[in-house]
Amino acid sequence: MVVIGCGLMGSALARAFAAAGHDVAVWNRTSSKAKAVGGGTTAVEELREAVAGRELVVVSLSNYAAWFELFSSKGIASALAGTTLVQLTSGSPEDARGGLEWARANGVDYLDAAILAFPGFVATDYATVFYAGSRPVFDRHLDTLQAIARKSVYVDEKIGSAATLDCAILEAYYGSSLAFLHAAAMCKAEGLDPKTFFSHKESFLGLISVTADAARGMIESNDFSGDQCSLNTHVAAIEHIVRLSMDARISARFPKELLDNYKRALSAGLGGEELPAVFRTLMRD
Numbered sequence: 001m002v003v004i005g006c007g008l009m010g011s012a013l014a015r016a017f018a019a020a021g022h023d024v025a026v027w028n029r030t031s032s033k034a035k036a037v038g039g040g041t042t043a044v045e046e047l048r049e050a051v052a053g054r055e056l057v058v059v060s061l062s063n064y065a066a067w068f069e070l071f072s073s074k075g076i077a078s079a080l081a082g083t084t085l086v087q088l089t090s091g092s093p094e095d096a097r098g099g100l101e102w103a104r105a106n107g108v109d110y111l112d113a114a115i116l117a118f119p120g121f122v123a124t125d126y127a128t129v130f131y132a133g134s135r136p137v138f139d140r141h142l143d144t145l146q147a148i149a150r151k152s153v154y155v156d157e158k159i160g161s162a163a164t165l166d167c168a169i170l171e172a173y174y175g176s177s178l179a180f181l182h183a184a185a186m187c188k189a190e191g192l193d194p195k196t197f198f199s200h201k202e203s204f205l206g207l208i209s210v211t212a213d214a215a216r217g218m219i220e221s222n223d224f225s226g227d228q229c230s231l232n233t234h235v236a237a238i239e240h241i242v243r244l245s246m247d248a249r250i251s252a253r254f255p256k257e258l259l260d261n262y263k264r265a266l267s268a269g270l271g272g273e274e275l276p277a278v279f280r281t282l283m284r285d
Contacts, residue, residue: 001056001144002026002044004070005089006033008119010060013088013148015039016123017058020147025050029070052079056141060088064095068102077106084109084137086145088129092167093160096132100159109137112159114166115149122148130155132162176208182254186241189248215276224270224277231278232271235262 003014006028018024018040026041027050028034034043044050047070051057057080061067067089071077085108087099096112103110110133117127127149131138138145138154145152155161180201184194218224238259245252262278270277 001058002050002054003041003058003060004028004047004050005060005062006037007060007062009088009115009122011037012119012122013058013060014041016148017144019123020144022144022147025054027051047073048075048079051076051083054083056084056086056144058086058088062089064089064091064099067099071102077108081107084111084141086111086113086131086141088113088115090114091163093163096160096163100133109134110159111138111141112162114162116166116169117149125150127151128153130162130165132156132159178254180204182245182251185250186244186248189250190244211275214274215279218274218276219279224273224280226274228274230272231262231265231275234275235259235266235271238262 001017001022002025003010003017004027006014006026010026010028011033014024014026014037024041025044026034026037027044027047031043031045034045037043059067061070067087071080085099085103087096087110089095099112100110102108112132113129115122115127115129117124117129121127128151129145129149130153131145132155135154135157142152155165180197183204184197187194187197214226238255241255242252242259245255261281265271265278265281268281270280
């Protein structure tokens, strides 16, 4: 097998495959980076030589444009014919679909993959990799792929679904991270040690979990009615957060954006429904 791309993630992937006993070649545009990977890997200088005759080609580049430029080089497609390409380059679902078109046109099996881990977490229990594409192709390589993540999750046959799930989880991560960092800023601005807030993290994590469970069923049934807490009440709470931020003279951009989105749901006549009803206004611009 070969790993194309020897950045932090590509290097971590290559070393993990090698540590699991696989014969691993590595290639990078800057050959010195490939030689520096180590860990039992073998650096190859020519891209065509690197991919030719490999059962599995794992790609981890900065973006799909870089991948397409490289793999459109003369002789690369023919060298890849009959192999399996696992695309671990970060991108959008549309990028993944473009990759599939290229693979089909060149007789290459293709798996769209997205890794949910920092490089240092590769091959640990904290790593998850999502895969989309042909189930038989995934099953054929699963034992090998588990070298980088025991949690190698098959999402769907539809190419782009792994990238979609990755983006969805990351949005939840980045959004909630910004929220709790702004919350810490509010505490500090009001003279409350932020560590007091963080010591109660189970409170807001619990609320998120309960709301996510409720939203799952409501979205599935398209029924957002309930008797727990209406959107009108939630909007009033967010207004308090905006006022606190403004009074404390810290950035109010994030809570104002929250308020705008929730008020949009009120304008749509959803004020008497439960919080997940905001989903209806997010399905259109």
